[in-house]
Amino acid sequence: xxxxxxxxxxxxxxxxxxxxxxxxxxxxxxxxxxxxxxxxxxxxxxxxxxxxxxxxxxxxxxxxxxxxxxxxxxxxxxxxxxxxxxxxxxxxxxxxxxxxxxxxxxxxxxxxxxxxxxxxxxxxxxxxxxxxxxxxxxxxxxxxxxxxxxxxx
Amino acid sequence: xxxxxxxxxxxxxxxxxxxxxxxxxxxxxxxxxxxxxxxxxxxxxxxxxxxxxxxxxxxxxxxxxxxxxxxxxxxxxxxxxxxxxxxxxxxxxxxxxxxxxxxxxxxxxxxxxxxxxxxxxxxxxxxxxxxxxxxxxxxxxxxxxxxxxxxxxxxxxxxxxxxxxxxxxxxxxxxxxxxxxxxxxx
Numbered sequence: 001x002x003x004x005x006x007x008x009x010x011x012x013x014x015x016x017x018x019x020x021x022x023x024x025x026x027x028x029x030x031x032x033x034x035x036x037x038x039x040x041x042x043x044x045x046x047x048x049x050x051x052x053x054x055x056x057x058x059x060x061x062x063x064x065x066x067x068x069x070x071x072x073x074x075x076x077x078x079x080x081x082x083x084x085x086x087x088x089x090x091x092x093x094x095x096x097x098x099x100x101x102x103x104x105x106x107x108x109x110x111x112x113x114x115x116x117x118x119x120x121x122x123x124x125x126x127x128x129x130x131x132x133x134x135x136x137x138x139x140x141x142x143x144x145x146x147x148x149x150x151x152x153x
Numbered sequence: 154x155x156x157x158x159x160x161x162x163x164x165x166x167x168x169x170x171x172x173x174x175x176x177x178x179x180x181x182x183x184x185x186x187x188x189x190x191x192x193x194x195x196x197x198x199x200x201x202x203x204x205x206x207x208x209x210x211x212x213x214x215x216x217x218x219x220x221x222x223x224x225x226x227x228x229x230x231x232x233x234x235x236x237x238x239x240x241x242x243x244x245x246x247x248x249x250x251x252x253x254x255x256x257x258x259x260x261x262x263x264x265x266x267x268x269x270x271x272x273x274x275x276x277x278x279x280x281x282x283x284x285x286x287x288x289x290x291x292x293x294x295x296x297x298x299x300x301x302x303x304x305x306x307x308x309x310x311x312x313x314x315x316x317x318x319x320x321x322x323x324x325x326x327x328x329x330x331x332x333x334x335x336x337x338x339x
Contacts, residue, residue, distance in 0.1 A: 079192045087197050090205045094191075094219075095184040097176055102168050106238070111303060114296040123288040127266055130232065133284045134259050134266045139273040140290035 076100055163230035165189045169242040177243060179250040183219050186235060190226040198222060224261045232264045240271035240279075248275065256283050297321060 077100050080088070118124055118138075127136040165186035169177050191197055201222055227233040235258060240248055255267050269279070270290065279285060292300075301320055 076189060076192050079195065083192065083195065090197055090202060091188050091191060093205060094201070095181065095188040097167075097181055097185040097188075099166065099185055099189055103166060106168055111300050113299045113303075114292070117293055117295065118288070118290065121288055123286045127268065127286055128234075130264070130266070133286050134263065135255060135283050135285040136266070136268045137276065137279050137285040137287045138268065138270040138290045139276055139287065140270070141272065 161231055163190045163193055163227060163233035164236075165233065166236040166238070168238040169240060169247075171239075171242040174242075174244055174247065178247055179254055180216055180219075182237075182251065182254065183216065183223055187219060187223045187226060190223065190230075190233065194226060194229060198225065220257070227258075227262045227265050230264075232266065233262065235265065235267045237267065237269040240269055240275055248278070252279060252282055259283065294321060 080091075080100075083091070123136060126132045127134070166189070167177070167182050167185060187201075191201075200218070204218060237251060237255070240251060243251065251269075255269060258265050258267050271279070273289075276287065280287075298321065
């Protein structure tokens with residue numbers, strides 16, 4: 001009888017040990033999961049912050065592109081890059097005037113969507129179409145003239 | 154000179170500035186236009202290379218030679234468009250020279266078209282020497298609305314309509330458009 005009771009108590013102790021060990025392991029797993037979760041959260045917020053930063057930048061760029069039409073590279077600038085180095089030297093000797101910058105600085109002043117009426121006007125279309133005099137004189141006050149002629153193209 | 158090939162449009166422009174008049178005399182203007190057309194053609198005429206070698210990289214040669222080169226370049230395009238912006242920004246001497254150039258352009262090559270912009274007071278001077286079509290340039294209500302809407306839309310969405318209306322009421326036609334508005338926009 002005593003032997004049975006002894007065995008029972010040993011068995012109980014053994015089970016208690018096992019439970020403690022399982023508890024310990026569970027706790028450890030919980031901590032690991034929590035730590036891992038924390039790291040993951042940090043990473044995610046860092047990524048979110050960067051995305052936010054980028055979106056603000058992108059929005060800003062889009063806004064800028066809407067108001068200044070600086071996407072298209074000037075026609076001449078592209079062609080100039082294709083020329084031979086010796087030819088470029090001759091052209092730079094011929095004229096020191098930076099015509100590309102001259103055009104770009106005016107074009108930056110122009111707002112997309114403005115001045116369309118000018119291209120549709122009768123005098124401009126006749127002039128462009130080679131009808132009537134080949135000289136078109138445009139006059140106006142203030143700062144409105146230049147952007148009208150500096151349309152990209 | 155005959156039109157050798159029809160390569161579409163040639164485009165040359167010159168925007169005059171009142172704050173830097175050193176490089177906008179007839180010589181600089183013609184040389185810049187020639188440079189622009191040559192870039193579009195992609196090849197240099199032997200005469201230009203000869204002048205370059207003769208001048209030993211000093212000052213670009215005699216004006217008439219450069220002007221002749223400009224005309225022969227222009228003839229290689231089906232049509233060449235020349236744009237002069239802001240004649241009133243030049244000295245009166247430069248103005249006379251540019252108008253004279255315009256006359257030469259228009260008679261040297263019938264397919265050459267010249268567009269010139271200026272303050273209205275030079276209208277008479279221009280019409281005396283060269284038959285021209287004239288067009289007044291002023292910002293239309295539509296242009297003003299586009300400008301105001303674009304600049305203000307993000308900043309003051311609720312006030313947008315009110316601001317546009319009151320500005321349009323105040324601006325009659327067009328005068329130094331951006332100055333009062335830039336003050337608003339900051």
